[in-house]
Amino acid sequence: MFRLILGNKNYSSWSFRPWIGLRTAGIPFDEEVIPLYGEGSKENILARSPAGKVPILIDGDVRVWESLAILEYAAEKFPAAQLWPADPAARAHARAISTEMHAGFVALRSECGMNMWRPPARKALSDEAKANIARIQALWTDARDRFGAGGPFLFGRFTAADAMYAPVVSRFETYAIDVTAPVAAYMDAMIALPAWQEWRRAGLNEPWVIAKFEDHYPDVKRLKVDA
């Protein structure tokens, strides 16, 4: 069985991607959370992967790191889970936007860190972050228009591309980003996923506060699980 090594569920956006991808696709795995920036956590992660970063997938002798590479590995090993769209043109598009996420949107990522327990509130954003948000809304809407007829997700049914953007959905919600109606509908579909709710519950119950990921540290307001 697969084992996923993850960072904090409240903060680790990269961990969230393969986790929600595998969970929603029904691929079984067990998991281990290594709280980031804690005592020994760096050594602990390095012992499992030479890149020294989470997430990591362990499958017997195989160790895969980088969330996109993990999703590709799972897609090959479990073709019936249909992690990528079946149509080649849709699949190419899904990989292009997933890769755009993988390497991009740096301003949004640094100004609006994933922080699931932060009560939703606006924050002043740079022009670069606003441009990131505009591009993401455009690419979501374009994918939904062209490939989304069969369901509420980017390519109709849930795929790895949705997994790659799940943390962005969370950020848009947390930082109360103004979005168009179609984008809001897409975000609602993502947040309604049982896997989303399961991850969020676990994140909100975590005890570990990381100062540099909190806007108003040491003032840390936290949503309750049932909020």
Added chain:
Amino acid sequence: MKLIIGNKNYSSWSLRPWIAMKALGIAFEEIVIPFGSPLGNPDFKARIASYTPAGKLPALVDGDTRVWETLAILEYLAEKFPAHGLWPCEPQVRAEARALASEMHAGFSALRSECPMNIRRPIKSRLLSAAAQADVARIETMWQSARARSGGPFLFGQFSAVDAMYAPVASRLDTYGIEVSRDTRDYIDAVMALPAFAEWRAAAIAETWIVPEDEVDWPTVLTA
């Protein structure tokens, strides 16, 4: 198939799919759209917008299909040309190759910003920040470990998509005279000895466009 690329001297992202297709024998037509600011082509953004919605190069156009982002282009080619060896055949090895390729795609930002690809610049060493030195150390470890297992000369034996992903890094380590191990040097030499690399290099040197942001010695522009 058309591959839309930027300046050969500077565009490291463009080199990746280009060298993969050349070295692996996939036929394509290339369209070069040089970067705009400030001395090149001011229509840059408008011209690439007609090929790709993300507004970035490279882009691949195959009939009605438009693919952007280097790694997504390589995956598209791997599916379309399964016999051309874009990825290693063995699933475990392929997983590792994809991890290395993804790590390149999203990482090593210190090295990338301090040592922009600049093919025509004569070799001249440059001091690196601690962050860029850490990037180099990680890259050397990764290359050495992959080549020790595969036996070389490329990361997974034969040239594959992952070597294409790291080709601009090989060029940078060479251009900026970065001190590397014997093993790393052998790998850099193997990449630079590819006929496809020599072809790209010759075209890059023949280009006349200058992009100050990518000239670390600016206002001096070192040329061979």
